[in-house]
Amino acid sequence: MTKTVFITGASSGIGQACAELLAKEGYNLLLCARRLNRLEKLKDTLLAAYPTIQIHIFELDVRDAEQVAHQIDGLPSAWKNINILINNAGLSQGLDPIQNGDIGDWDRMIDTNIKGLLYVSKSVIPLMDAGNGAHIVNLGSIAGKEVYPNGNVYCATKHAVDALTKAMRIDLLPQGIKVTSIDPGMVETEFSEVRFHGDREKAKNVYNGVQPLTGKDIAETILFVITRPAHVNINDLLIMPTAQATGTIVNRK
C-alpha cells in the first residue's frame, strides 16, 4: 500500500528536496510550512510530474501549539493514517557570542526547533500506524553533536533534538515506531540567509571555496533510512560535505 509521509518545512531546502524525491518514489505527501504559496507551486509541479500520487498541503506555524493541534486534528480522514513523519522545520537566527545574543532570535530557535518538533510529534504519533513501518525522522545537525563558537543557542536546540530523538526511541519502542536522527553538516539551502536575517552576501560566503551538501543529498539519505527492512533502524546518521571535518574545520579552496 502507498505510504504517507508528513514533512514539516516543505517550502524550502531539505524539506522541499524530500518532497521532490519522495514524490518521485511514489509516496503520498502531507506538506506544511508557513509559506502556503510555495507549497501550492510545489504541489502543482509534483502532481504534474507524478499524477498517481496524492498531496495534501496546509499552512502551519509549528511554534503555535494550538494551531498545530487544530490543523492536524482537522486533517481529512483519508490523511489521518501517517506512516512516516519528517520533523524538518527548523532554523538558526544570528551567530553572535552569547553575551550579545538577541532574545528574539533565541526564542524563535527554541520555539521552532524544540517546541515545534514536540507539538507536531504529539499530534502526529496517535495517527501513526504503529508497528507497520511507522517511522519518525528528526532533522538534527552537526550542531547537535558539538558546540562551535557563536553557535550557542542553535547548538543547544539541536542537542535538545538529539535528546528528544533518543527519548522518542525509548518511549515509542513498545509501539514499534522507528526513530532516526539525520545530522547534516553544511547544506546549501536558505538556512544561512535565515541565520543572517536575509543578508544574502553573508549567507553566500558561508559556502565560499567549498562544495556543501545539497537538499537532495539529505533527501537521498532519508530515503535510504526509511527503506531499510522492518527489523533494521538507523538510529543516528551524521553526514558531512567531504571538505568539512567538524562544525568549523573546513578545507576551503
Ligand code: NDP
Ligand atoms: P531552509 O531555511 O531552506 O528551510 C527551512 C524550512 O523550515 C522552510 O520550509 C521553512 O518554511 C520551515 N520553517 C521554519 N520555521 C517554521 C515554522 N515556525 N513553522 C513551520 N515551518 C517552519 O533550511 P534547511 O532546509 O537547511 O533546514 C531544514 C532543517 O535542517 C532545519 O531543521 C535545520 O536546522 C536543519 N539543518 C540544516 C543544515 C544546513 O546546513 N542547511 C544542516 C543541519 C541541519 P516557512 O518559512 O515557509 O515556514
Ligand code: 8X3
Ligand atoms: C546547520 C549546520 O554547521 O551551521 O545545522 O550548524 S551548522
